[in-house]
Amino acid sequence: MVFTANDLQEWKDFPKGLKVLLLEGDSISAAEIRAKLEAMDYNVSTFCDENEALSAISSTPESFHIAIVEVSSSSSEGGFKFLENAKDLPTIMTSNNHCLNTMMKCIALGAVEFLSKPLSEDKLKNIWQHVVHKAFSSGTSILCESLKPVKESVVPMLQLQKDNEQHESSVSIDIEKVSRFTDNDHVLSPGNDKYPAPSTPQLMHGTRLLDDGDCQEQTNCSTEKESGEHDGESKSVETTCGNLNAETESTAQERKSEITLARKEVDLVDTSKGESVASLHTQKRKVVSNTDKNTKSPNKVGVRSDSCEIRPSRKKMKVDWTPELHKKFVKAVEQLSIDQAIPSRILELMKVEGLTRHNVASHLQKYRMHKRQIFPKEEDRKWLNQRERSYCLQRPIMAFPPYHSNHTLPLAPVYPMWGQSSSQTAGMQIWSSPGYPLWQPTAENWHWKPFPRMHADAWGCPVLPVPPPPQAPFPYSQNMPALLNADAADHTFTMPQSSLEHYPAQEVVDKVVKEAVSKPWLPLPLGLKPPSTDSVLAELSRQGISSIPPRSSKGSNSG
DNA sequence: AGGGTAATAT
């Protein structure tokens, strides 16, 4: 949905003025095509002689963005000479002859597309896409002069687009791919539903992801190396696709790079980094292990098609839990109540094709662990047992907004940022440093500090003001310490409800007291004094116990 | 089969 009508408007200036070289033997046909192109505000230079066209592009390469070349049967070269000698220029071949072989040859020789005649406006309208594609798929160093301005003009649009649509994961991802893989990725593939691109065979390694479940590609790609013991859904990454091919032609390092690259597809990084990433990509993308046994579902998460060797490769992805992906994850977890947050459901909600349940489970594990660090036993929604409690009571846990398990959205308490915005976290690890002193929240340690606004993508940060739960806003005894440290928290975190100042909440105190009362055999939490004898007697009396049985010294009969 | 977690790999 990238290019809505609205969006197209923003592009209006780019395709206009596109300089088209038209090589067409038949002057009538040439005139027709030219008229159509000019109607689209394209700038057309017509040639009827192949050599003239070639000399034109060699003398003034900047004068052409794209070429439309007729596969001529009259000419000995048939247009192929041009095609072969105009590698820098995206070239569309066209012919009345729809012979598959001809088409094949054109594409094989480097044509970006074969269009059968007659060339309708529809067909011609979108030729700019090849220009963009070329601009982004060529390394900057070898970028054709004429394409540089194209790229420069498009990049900002992409960024804009990305910013506007960040929440549209697929969109932003795709855009990002555009800007990131300036080297060889066929981003503007026609398989990409948002680009009404012509069907260009060589652009067809759909980067679009299909909803084909977990990791079939691994299954199919499992190699003899592993003797295909069983094609379970989660065989190892490296031993699956490509590994063995890569082994033969590349170093392990390269392979690793490849894998790394594979995951990059998901990352949402500043598009302005496209350049550098691209160069990285260029240098690393080199070995393509192609196992095209199963190329049907390139996936968003980690598998990207690589055109280096014409065919896509499907390396088993190592999911990179980028902030964006994690955001999705957290969102999913939040949507489900925490009790329901199981891998399969999270996976469903995330709607990230290619992501496997295993991936999610793994991430969930980590998620929980981190949560637990911050918030021991939080998911239990219960009072901690004594040991934990006394442990926690020593930990000035950050105060957090109340929430209730029945609240769908803000179930997550406040956690340190876990990968905030991509700009913030570029290069940062997603997880907060494991050793961050939970018990000594300082400005540096609390990642949310620098972020005045809270986002859903924050690690568990509340998204919306939380309606106070019907009961205790702090159902956890371990919150108690937070109260004692509300000051520290207050400096770094602005509660949506400015409720911090009310701490300690009476309800919490009550809870703690209740806990202590209900389990008198346990040591009292910090801050609580034992009840006075009088109050104990009064309470007993209130409960109808008027006489106190003699205390058994052994306590064995205390039933 | 799927969830949870420990062990292992990168």
Added chain:
DNA sequence: GATATTACCC
């Protein structure tokens, strides 16, 4: 050392 994957158990 952190994090993702795999193995294993329930």
